[in-house]
Amino acid sequence: MDEKLLENAFQAIISAQRILIISHIRPDGDAVGSLIGLGLSLNAKGKSVQMVSTDGVPAIFSHLPGNNQIQKKARGDFDLTIVVDCSDLSRAGDILHGKPIPDINIDHHPTNTNFAKINLVDQNAVATAEILAQYLEIFGFPITTQVAEALLFGMITDTLGFRTANMTPKALKIAAVLMEHGGNLPVLYQKGLLDKSFTAARYWGAGLSNLEKEGRIIWTSLSLEERKAVGYKGRDDAELVNFLSTIEETDIVIIFIEQDDGFVKVSWRSQPAFDVSLVALFFGGGGHAAAAGATIKGDLKKIQTDVIAKTKAILGLQETFA
Ligand code: 5GP
Ligand code: MN
Numbered sequence: 001m002d003e004k005l006l007e008n009a010f011q012a013i014i015s016a017q018r019i020l021i022i023s024h025i026r027p028d029g030d031a032v033g034s035l036i037g038l039g040l041s042l043n044a045k046g047k048s049v050q051m052v053s054t055d056g057v058p059a060i061f062s063h064l065p066g067n068n069q070i071q072k073k074a075r076g077d078f079d080l081t082i083v084v085d086c087s088d089l090s091r092a093g094d095i096l097h098g099k100p101i102p103d104i105n106i107d108h109h110p111t112n113t114n115f116a117k118i119n120l121v122d123q124n125a126v127a128t129a130e131i132l133a134q135y136l137e138i139f140g141f142p143i144t145t146q147v148a149e150a151l152l153f154g155m156i157t158d159t160l161g162f163r164t165a166n167m168t169p170k171a172l173k174i175a176a177v178l179m180e181h182g183g184n185l186p187v188l189y190q191k192g193l194l195d196k197s198f199t200a201a202r203y204w205g206a207g208l209s210n211l212e213k214e215g216r217i218i219w220t221s222l223s224l225e226e227r228k229a230v231g232y233k234g235r236d237d238a239e240l241v242n243f244l245s246t247i248e249e250t251d252i253v254i255i256f257i258e259q260d261d262g263f264v265k266v267s268w269r270s271q272p273a274f275d276v277s278l279v280a281l282f283f284g285g286g287g288h289a290a291a292a293g294a295t296i297k298g299d300l301k302k303i304q305t306d307v308i309a310k311t312k313a314i315l316g317l318q319e320t321f322a
Contacts, residue, residue, distance in 0.1 A: 001120060001122060005118060005119075005120060006120070006135070006138065008118050009104055009118050009120060009135075010139050012080055012103055012104065012118065013042070013047075013080065013082075013104075013139070015079075016047065016078075016079040016080035017047060017048060017079055018047075018048045018050075018076070018077065018078045018079050018080075019042055019047050019048070019049050019050070019078060019079070019080045019081075019082065020049075020050050020052065020074050020078040020080070020081045020082070021035055021038055021039050021042075021049060021050070021051050021052065021081075021082045021083075021084060022035075022052045022053070022074075022081065022082070022083050022084070022086070022092045022093075022095055022096070022102075023035040023051075023052075023053050023083075023084050023085050023086065023092075024053075024085055024086045024091040024092065024093075025053075025054050025055050025091060025092075025093045026055055026235070026236065026265070027053050027055060027057065027058065027061075028157060028158070029061065029153055029154055029156070029157025029158065029192050030085050030127045030128050030129055030154040030155075030157060030158040031053065031084070031085045031128075031154075032053070032057055032058075032061045032064065032067065032070070032150075032153075032154070033064070033127075033129045033150045033151055033152075033153040033154025033155075033157070034084040034085050034106075034127075034128040034129045034132055034150075034151070034154050035051045035052075035053060035070060035084060035085075035150075036051065036064055036065075036066040036067060036069075036070070036146075036147075036150035037129060037132055037133070037136075037147050037148075037150035037151035037154065038082065038084060038106075038132050038136075039051040039066065039069065039070075040066050040069075040144065040146050040147045040150065041136050041141045041142050041143065041144070041147045042141065044141075044142035044144055044147070045141050045142060050071065050074055050075065050076075050078070051066075051069055051070045051071070052070065052071055052072070052073065052074050052095055053070050053071075053072065053093075054072060054073075054092075054093030054094065054095060055072070055093070056070070056072050057070050058234060058236075059233070060191075060195075060234075061153075063191050064149065064150055064153060065146040065149060065150075066146055066150060073095070074095050080103050080104070081096070081099075081102040081103050081104070082102070082103065082104040082105075082106065083096075083102045083104070083105050083106070083107075083115075083116060084106045084107065084128050084132070085106075085107055085108075085109075085128040086105070086107060087107060087109035087111045087112045087113065087286040087287070088111075088112070088113045088115060088286065089102075089113070089115045091286075101115065101116060101117060102115070102116040102117070103116060103117050103118060104116055104117070104118045104119075104120065105118070105119045105120065105121065106120045106121075106128060106131055106132065106135075107120075107121050107128055107131075108121070108122055108123055108124075108125040108126070108127060108128050108130070108131060109121075109123065109286060109287060109288060110123040110277060110288060110289070111277055111280075111281060111286035111287060111292075120135070124166075124168065125171070126155060126158060126159045126164065126166050126167060126168065126171040127154045127155045127157075127158035127159065127171075128154065128158075129150070129151040129152070129153070129154025129155045129158070130151075130154075130155050130170075130171050130174050130175075132151055132154075133151045133155075133174050133177065133178055134174060136151075137177070143178075143181045144181070144182075145181065145182030145183075147181070148178040148179075148181035148182045148183040149182065149183050149184065149188065151178055151183070152175060152178040152179065152183030152184075152185065152188055153183075153188045153191075153192055155171065155174070155175050155178070156175075156185070156188050156189050156192050156193065157192040157193065159171070160193065160242055161189055161193050162175070164290060164291075165272045165290055166288070166290070193239075196238065196239075199230050199231045199232045199233070200232060200234075200238035202230035202231075202232070203222065203226070203227065203230045203232040203237075203238050203240075204238060204240050204243070205230075206222060206226040206227075206229070206230060207220045207221075207222050207226075207237065207240045207255070208220070208240075210222075211244070213249070213250070214308075215317065216249065216250050216251040216252065216317075217250065217251070217252045217253075217254065217308065217311065217312070217317065218244060218247060218249075218250045218252075218253050218254075219253065219254040219255065219256070219304070219308060220240075220244065220255055220256070221255070221256040221257070221258070221300060221304060222237060222240075222255070222256070222257045222258065223258045223300060224258045224259075224260055227258075235257070235259060235260075235265070236257065236265070237255050237257050237265075237267065240255060241253055241255045241267045241269055242269070244269070245269040250271075251270060251271045251273070251274055252268065252269070252270045252271075252274055252276065252311060252315070252317075253268070253269040253270070254266065254267070254268050254307060254308065254311060255267045256300060256303060256304050256307070258300045259295070262297055262298075263295050263296060263297050263298075264295070264296050264297075264298065264300055264303045265293065265294075265295050266280075266283065266285070266293060266294050266295070266296060266303070266307055267291075267292075267293045268280060268287075268291070268292045268293065268311070269290065269291055270289070270290050270291075270315075271290075272289075272290065274289075274315050275289040275315075276289065276290070276291070276292045276311070276315070277289055277292040278314050278315070279292070279307075279310060279311045279314045279315065280292035280293055280294045282310060282314060283296050283307065283310070284296070
């Protein structure tokens with residue numbers, strides 16, 4: 001990372017008193033962990049901090065200390081706005097609508113649009129939480145046990161337990177430092193990646209029974225009706241996509257989750273030879289080479305057909321399926 005940029009970010013934070021921190025809509029573990037990790041550290045540094053997530057905090061993250069400080073809306077004025085784990089401004093929700101451009105953008109998505117005054121984007125980092133852990137140490141900001149827990153949780157969940165293809169020795173070293181600061185790796189791993197509710201397991205059942213395969217692409221869908229039938233409360237796939245990507249006979253996994261607002265959430269996962277962020281970008285989304293997503297308006301079945309065709313075309317898989 002450019003030292004001048006880091007120095008500018010440090011000065012901006014030091015001279016601000018009221019700081020707004022925002023993470024992305026439909027927050028995942030890295031979004032929530034980064035928000036709480038940075039927020040609690042700046043709090044401990046004596047700053048007045050508001051942590052905001054338009055969609056609130058999903059119940060699966062309620063074990064993280066500090067999660068109750070996250071609000072859905074920003075209140076009052078701020079001297080500094082920091083956006084974490086968002087590849088573009090639309091990911092921040094409508095909080096910044098009509099406001100000046102944010103001051104600092106801290107992220108690890110290769111599809112990041114550098115939308116802030118100071119853009120700290122490191123696509124070699126496995127999680128935004130990894131970048132934050134590094135900066136907090138460089139800046140000399142407090143890494144309390146709660147800060148360490150939140151950041152370690154972000155790293156564990158974004159790497160599916162340190163096993164994604166983008167893992168680095170540096171990330172493991174940073175995780176070790178977070179453990180030294182009190183992050184409980186086994187507990188965070190269990191809560192972030194293994195624990196599942198009974199309704200989530202039944203929801204998986206619906207997704208598994210809809211599973212289809214053509215060549216080395218597999219896909220499934222979760223309709224609103226199926227979600228209601230099992231009583232699953234979230235609007236996500238209960239991490240089914242990550243289980244599907246452990247199926248051996250596949251390079252690409254796609255999951256379609258019908259939403260109640262006329263949209264369909266699509267998630268792609270791929271083996272290292274394929275960059276699914278290109279397909280997600282085509283549909284107005286973004287992400288990483290191996291894990292990307294988009295939210296598309298329209299009918300579930302039609303979107304499924306279009307997305308599968310485009311995925312094959314963009315990734316050059318057409319011949320395989322002829
Ligand atoms: P997931 O499929 O688990 O929602 O997300 C996989 C990756 O793609 C994450 O890094 C996430 O931030 C990104 N992603 C998911 N949905 C969207 C979207 O609608 N827009 C953008 N820009 N990125 C997304
Ligand atoms: Mn992330």
